[in-house]
């Protein structure tokens with residue numbers, strides 16, 4: 001079985017977000033970037049399936065700027081076999097990303113695509129579902145458990161009110177939730193090995209898909225700040241304050 | 249222009265999320281129809297029909313719709329899509345699961361987590377865990393939106409008398425099989441609709457402690473219980489309790505965070521609450537930067553004291 005794992009380069013989740021004063025976007029100059037945390041979980045799951053012997057090849061793919069090579073190297077260091085960078089300086093919408101990933105899937109013919117449920121920059125939570133639709137493959141989103149069972153994949157999903165288990169026929173698209181696994185850190189020897197693993201670079205134009213944006217960003221602003229309140233020194237004082245505030 | 253609102257319900261009642269999505273849809277103006285899907289939805293449809301401004305309520309039933317299989321739900325909505333210029337869906341886990349499929353088939357860009365309808369083609373939505381808000385204008389003729397319920401007031405005006413009409417769910421060759429559900433049942437209010445939420449973090453240390461410490465307080469306040477990611481990951485609370493950027497977004501009148509540090513991913517899910525209380529033994533915990541009332545204390549003594557003080 002072959003797995004394709006799309007990974008996105010995003011602002012590191014620990015970095016404080018700064019909105020540019022001209023309201024044109026978020027300041028990404030000279031800040032730490034990293035693999036989207038949900039995509040790390042996706043890579044980890046693929047590697048675990050490979051370690052169990054069900055998977056023979058893992059291909060990581062990223063669409064983004066030249067520096068996105070770094071997140072692909074991370075994926076390779078975690079255990080992916082090959083990587084593909086579709087280089088572009090444009091910030092693509094999920095629809096365009098999914099169209100490119102569809103073209104990649106048609107070339108690579110994976111049995112399974114595992115990807116993040118959400119990129120923590122745009123917070124769209126859409127690309128996996130769109131890709132599944134475009135490929136006409138079944139989808140199992142927000143996965144907290146994945147099990148191969150013959151030609152079917154059993155996926156436990158985090159849904160409103162609890163959990164749901166679905167059986168999806170392969171090939172399929174799975175998106176990861178936080179509880180699926182805890183991603184490993186790449187060891188130094190594996191980071192060194194990853195430098196020698198194959199990484200292909202292509203251009204968006206190589207795929208001939210329509211990536212024209214549908215959305216124009218009029219402005220990006222900072223949300224209203226919540227002002228810090230007061231410290232109280234006892235439970236009694238807290239209750240008195242809550243009564244005054246009218247919430248008790 | 250006509251808008252189709254997809255109802256969120258529990259089989260007997262429309263959820264608050266639906267009433268808030270209706271409110272967002274009113275911002276798009278025009279005729280509003282509501283789709284109620286599932287199985288045995290005859291009790292729910294009239295509730296939707298009773299709201300002022302609802303033109304028509306459509307119902308559709310099948311086992312796949314009840315199981316909320318994304319492929320089935322999106323096929324149903326697509327079969328109706330010709331009649332609408334916009335489709336508004338509550339941004340719940342369920343809505344997020346099927347909404348992008350509709351946008352994909354219509355070849356339009358999904359607009360997720362709308363917090364403000366600026367005009368019929370311009371919307372505001374949070375990005376970067378709510379640390380920035382983007383206002384975007386779409387050039388797509390048809391709009392598919394998910395609506396963040398906490399950003400809108402529930403519609404209240406009733407007196408509507410919309411007709412209720414059954415539509416048939418299109419046949420789809422599913423490659424997905426429903427296996428099982430494992431739902432958490434509770435007599436408490438749902439997180440999304442609760443006026444008061446008591447939320448626990450990693451500090452609680454075990455599932456037993458989480459329950460024995462938070463339940464009495466929640467009982468006293470008629471509150472829902474929430475949790476941080478750390479508490480859910482550690483198995484102290486079910487996944488459905490997670491509040492945050494990638495969990496539930498809540499905005500109750502009162503949010504009490506117990507032993508939660510206040511990471512930005514957690515704040516993203518609760519910082520629009522009316523009054524925030526933080527109980528944490530670390531005076532430097534970031535949660536205090538958003539708390540209206542902070543109590544620097546060990547929860548082990550603070551919570552019994554609080555129960556006593558509440559009488």
Ligand SMILES: Cc1cc2nc3c(=O)[nH]c(=O)nc-3n(C[C@H](O)[C@H](O)[C@H](O)COP(=O)(O)OP(=O)(O)OC[C@H]3O[C@@H](n4cnc5c(N)ncnc54)[C@H](O)[C@@H]3O)c2cc1C
Nearest residue numbers: 449450451476477478492493494495507509514529530547
């Ligand atoms: C991709 C991604 C998505 C995420 N999504 C979410 C999300 O949706 N929701 C979410 O919550 N998190 C999310 N997180 C995790 C987030 O970054 C934090 O790790 C998490 O919120 C921490 O949980 P916590 O506050 O319970 O634990 P900690 O940060 O460990 O805080 C525990 C707090 O308890 C206090 N404490 C300890 N003992 C006591 C005591 N006896 N009495 C009182 N106080 C005490 C400590 O001072 C500390 O402040 C996400 C992270 C990532 C990377």
Ligand SMILES: Nc1ncnc2c1ncn2[C@@H]1O[C@H](COP(=O)(O)O)[C@@H](O)[C@H]1O
Nearest residue numbers: 006007063115116118119124125126127
């Ligand atoms: N530019 C990209 N390159 C590779 N994968 C991506 C890209 N954008 C999104 N994805 C994948 O799609 C998932 C969901 O992203 P989104 O729909 O933007 O929240 C991410 O977790 C990635 O797995």
